[in-house]
Amino acid sequence: AGDKVWGAWFDQINCDPDVYVEQAVQSVLAGAPELILFHYDPKEFTNENAARLREKLPVLFELARRIRGIEPVGIPAYKPPNSAPQEEHFIFDNIGMFGLPLVPTAAFPYEAKVVFLPVHAASDPDIAQKIRGVVNSGGTVLMTSGLLDALKDDSELMALAGYPASGGFKKAPRHALNFVVGGREVRAKAQAEIGGRLNPDSAEVLAVAKLTTTETPLITRHRAPGGGKIIVFNTRTFNYDEETTKLTVAQYAFMMNLPGEVVQVLRDEITEPLGIRLIAPTRVAMYLYGDKFIVLENFNDNEVNIELEIGEGFIGQEINALRPVLPQTGATIQDRENRFPVHIPARDFVMLEIE
Numbered sequence: 001a002g003d004k005v006w007g008a009w010f011d012q013i014n015c016d017p018d019v020y021v022e023q024a025v026q027s028v029l030a031g032a033p034e035l036i037l038f039h040y041d042p043k044e045f046t047n048e049n050a051a052r053l054r055e056k057l058p059v060l061f062e063l064a065r066r067i068r069g070i071e072p073v074g075i076p077a078y079k080p081p082n083s084a085p086q087e088e089h090f091i092f093d094n095i096g097m098f099g100l101p102l103v104p105t106a107a108f109p110y111e112a113k114v115v116f117l118p119v120h121a122a123s124d125p126d127i128a129q130k131i132r133g134v135v136n137s138g139g140t141v142l143m144t145s146g147l148l149d150a151l152k153d154d155s156e157l158m159a160l161a162g163y164p165a166s167g168g169f170k171k172a173p174r175h176a177l178n179f180v181v182g183g184r185e186v187r188a189k190a191q192a193e194i195g196g197r198l199n200p201d202s203a204e205v206l207a208v209a210k211l212t213t214t215e216t217p218l219i220t221r222h223r224a225p226g227g228g229k230i231i232v233f234n235t236r237t238f239n240y241d242e243e244t245t246k247l248t249v250a251q252y253a254f255m256m257n258l259p260g261e262v263v264q265v266l267r268d269e270i271t272e273p274l275g276i277r278l279i280a281p282t283r284v285a286m287y288l289y290g291d292k293f294i295v296l297e298n299f300n301d302n303e304v305n306i307e308l309e310i311g312e313g314f315i316g317q318e319i320n321a322l323r324p325v326l327p328q329t330g331a332t333i334q335d336r337e338n339r340f341p342v343h344i345p346a347r348d349f350v351m352l353e354i355e
Helices: 017-029 048-067 091-096 119-123 127-136 145-150 155-161 260-274
Strands: 008-010 035-037 075-078 102-105 114-117 140-144 169-181 184-198 204-210 215-223 229-233 276-279 284-289 293-298 304-310 321-326 339-344 348-354
Touching: 008 017, 017 035, 017 048, 017 293, 048 321, 075 260, 091 102, 114 127, 114 260, 119 145, 127 140, 127 155, 127 229, 140 145, 140 260, 145 169, 145 184, 145 229, 155 215, 155 229, 169 215, 169 260, 184 204, 184 260, 204 260, 215 260, 229 260, 260 276, 276 284, 293 304, 293 339, 321 339, 339 348
Parallel strands: 008 035, 075 102, 075 114, 114 140, 140 229, 184 215
Antiparallel strands: 169 184, 169 204, 204 215, 215 229, 276 304, 284 293, 293 348, 304 339, 321 348
């Protein structure tokens, strides 16, 4: 929106110090030139939330200084203006905490190597044709089961995704604790909800959700003759009923409970065209700023050790080292056969300068 955006706004309602500071970090990472701190009472500027934010301000100013003028790169996330989320409220936030470096856009990214398309994209009357263009050009499309369902009457598009026309998806919330990835069963720490039943006819199944009496694909992949592919992710973020939810709050569907092994499969498929691979648990986000910086943010309540695998295709040249510069400088991380181990404290971020 350019000059129409003056800054970012957030408040302290139902908010602890970690979340309050994370809102500020996210706003700065998004390029907000101002932060507007809303409050109901002046006492809210003297509480623990405000105290933690004051401590972080020098880091936030330095973060803003370093990324100013650098265009973020990564996976275009397409949301047409005024498009409705249906059962996918806040899907961009959830996918971002899977470690996919999303770059939101209101204009379709025709030249992208990879693009994320939630159900919002269905409001674009030409979306099926645009998807075909990306895939036939060798690109990767990640779409949700909600978008697949919205396009079910387009037999050509359904075939490109590896699904039969009209019968590829049955929308119905399902809960699962156990999943199968690479022939191995993994268990979630808590119930994860999926969108419904996927019924592919030619798509390859990469991950399966085991339900009470049956199972259903969670992630599928279908390759086009030209090398492009469509990944379908069977998900939802909210149980939303258009009639009843007008009067009540939609029920959160806990997509973030998916096991790290499942998320890794999805992440690997989508970040492959970018030339970078993040090996990390769920709730670790990655942001890319040109050929200058990589920012990793840990939303977990525990510290994590992750790895980055970086190929020459990432920025078009070999990377020798990554140097931590924020929130404080650290020892340079040397290349270990294109692998870079990174430690991230709980509920904090690390900014790495590319060398």
